[in-house]
Amino acid sequence: MKILVCISHVPDTTSKINFVESNSQFDTNGVQYVINPNDEFGLTRAIWFQEKQGATVTVVNVGGPETEPTLRKALAIGANQAIRVNATPTDGFFVAKQLAHVIQTGEYDLVIAGKESLDYNGGMVPGMLAGILGYNFLNSCTELTIEATAVTAVREIDGGKETVTTSLPLIIGGQKGLVEEKDLRIPNMRGIMTARTKPLTVVEAVDTPTTTKAISFDKPAPKSAVKLIAADNLDELINLLHNEAKVL
Amino acid sequence: MSILIYAESAEGKLKKVAFELASYAKKIAETLGTTVTALTINASDTSELAKYGVDKVLQVNQDKLSSFNAKAYTDVIQQAAEKENAPVVVLSSTTDSLYLSPLVAVALEAGYASNVVGLPVSTAPFQVKRNAFSNKAFQITEITTAVKVIGLAKNSYGVFENPASTTQEDFNPTIDATDFGIKVVSVEKVSGKVSIADADIVVSAGRGLKGPENWGMIEELATVLGAATACSKPVSDLGWRPHGEHVGQTGKPVATNLYIAIGISGAIQHIAGINSSKIKVVINTDPEAPFFKVADYGIVGDAFEVVPQLIEKLKAFKAQHA
Numbered sequence: 001m002k003i004l005v006c007i008s009h010v011p012d013t014t015s016k017i018n019f020v021e022s023n024s025q026f027d028t029n030g031v032q033y034v035i036n037p038n039d040e041f042g043l044t045r046a047i048w049f050q051e052k053q054g055a056t057v058t059v060v061n062v063g064g065p066e067t068e069p070t071l072r073k074a075l076a077i078g079a080n081q082a083i084r085v086n087a088t089p090t091d092g093f094f095v096a097k098q099l100a101h102v103i104q105t106g107e108y109d110l111v112i113a114g115k116e117s118l119d120y121n122g123g124m125v126p127g128m129l130a131g132i133l134g135y136n137f138l139n140s141c142t143e144l145t146i147e148a149t150a151v152t153a154v155r156e157i158d159g160g161k162e163t164v165t166t167s168l169p170l171i172i173g174g175q176k177g178l179v180e181e182k183d184l185r186i187p188n189m190r191g192i193m194t195a196r197t198k199p200l201t202v203v204e205a206v207d208t209p210t211t212t213k214a215i216s217f218d219k220p221a222p223k224s225a226v227k228l229i230a231a232d233n234l235d236e237l238i239n240l241l242h243n244e245a246k247v248l
Numbered sequence: 249m250s251i252l253i254y255a256e257s258a259e260g261k262l263k264k265v266a267f268e269l270a271s272y273a274k275k276i277a278e279t280l281g282t283t284v285t286a287l288t289i290n291a292s293d294t295s296e297l298a299k300y301g302v303d304k305v306l307q308v309n310q311d312k313l314s315s316f317n318a319k320a321y322t323d324v325i326q327q328a329a330e331k332e333n334a335p336v337v338v339l340s341s342t343t344d345s346l347y348l349s350p351l352v353a354v355a356l357e358a359g360y361a362s363n364v365v366g367l368p369v370s371t372a373p374f375q376v377k378r379n380a381f382s383n384k385a386f387q388i389t390e391i392t393t394a395v396k397v398i399g400l401a402k403n404s405y406g407v408f409e410n411p412a413s414t415t416q417e418d419f420n421p422t423i424d425a426t427d428f429g430i431k432v433v434s435v436e437k438v439s440g441k442v443s444i445a446d447a448d449i450v451v452s453a454g455r456g457l458k459g460p461e462n463w464g465m466i467e468e469l470a471t472v473l474g475a476a477t478a479c480s481k482p483v484s485d486l487g488w489r490p491h492g493e494h495v496g497q498t499g500k501p502v503a504t505n506l507y508i509a510i511g512i513s514g515a516i517q518h519i520a521g522i523n524s525s526k527i528k529v530v531i532n533t534d535p536e537a538p539f540f541k542v543a544d545y546g547i548v549g550d551a552f553e554v555v556p557q558l559i560e561k562l563k564a565f566k567a568q569h570a
Contacts, residue, residue: 017384037498127350136429139347158343159443166430211359215388231549234561245527247506
């Protein structure tokens, strides 16, 4: 089985979010970048398939050279090879078009992408990939088992979960549950050393029209201070929720 | 030409988000000088949409669409959008609509903006404001294609009555047999409880509760309020509560009218997951808990003393306002 794991290079969850150039660009100054957490669950599941069922795992990212440490980390975790599409990711459709080209070229059986990235939170790429390629697609996937080409999976639904069957080739939008957080892989020294020798191929982007563009950013207005209510004055809390906030 | 909304239903009944979409689309339609069409799939009663400004309801009733199927539903939405010559298609942020929207965007060759939090800031060029960076910032996005797909964040606009005289029309789209590559084997829903996705109020608790045996009062508080229950990440990691209740950056996002956090200190990842909620109430013994910095109302106190009293007070309040 050939697996492709799509990796977003995103600011660490505790990063300060600021903007520069008249609020048109994200301020990367001092920001630590990590593998997008939803992608990390998918990567670990892919490595599980590699170890237990004999798959090869390729990781791919659309981005500039600055994203290579993130791809190297994925190699250190256990991926066999990496591809970087050399382009600045402008919007979800652009990224999906680039990845679709990589998928068609590499003929992957299973494509795992995180259901959304923690920077722009678009939640677009896995679905757009499926739309472009016409592959079977499962979003919000929390469990995945594969026997030959038969797939059983679970996806989250509002208020519960749904078990489905399908077949390869398949694209999933994955999340926590594909593996548990405690089972996420941390690169060990051997992995880090080996990662240096694994192939990281750089490919050029394909031409794609844009469908959206980011104009500017702003941050929520500063919050007014919390109104503290004495623990023995719960009538006041109910009064405020009813009359001031109007949520009761 | 008409703005198209996909009015979601569950077990034949329209979801509340459908009325928020209708209210929202009506406002855009007024700006663009057009009408609103709502598409429903296997909804038994669609009459309520008239209250919120929908001019036409396209009703699809097909047995093969009884289970959600992203590809087939995309076909239906695409054909409805083409039939109505819709310049704007609006979907919500339920799990199903988040699944559909990118597929719909590709099918319609449309630019798609997700997590949209308000009316377009401009319609020519077409620019919308959306949440980004896990609700720590907003992005103004311009959609440059002729057809636009908008994913409206839940509870970001509200529900407004705007009665219209609505026409109903049966719609019979053609559905490709190859759409059914994914087959539903079973569905498990938590019955008798309000789900986080449907809730207007969420009562959430953390490690301050000391153990799963103490969740009875949290559930009772939720019952009194008609709320869903949720929890912080450590609580689901410890197995005290199911993962489906974990709220935060890698858990479920919550955008409710009222979020009550009990015994949760407020890690940055948790706050990111609830920041879109309108009113936040925090109950914590530690006055330095970071959650107080983002809360609207706070009580420094012991949950084991405060919550039982709050339940009694709310019961009395509900009885008085029934």
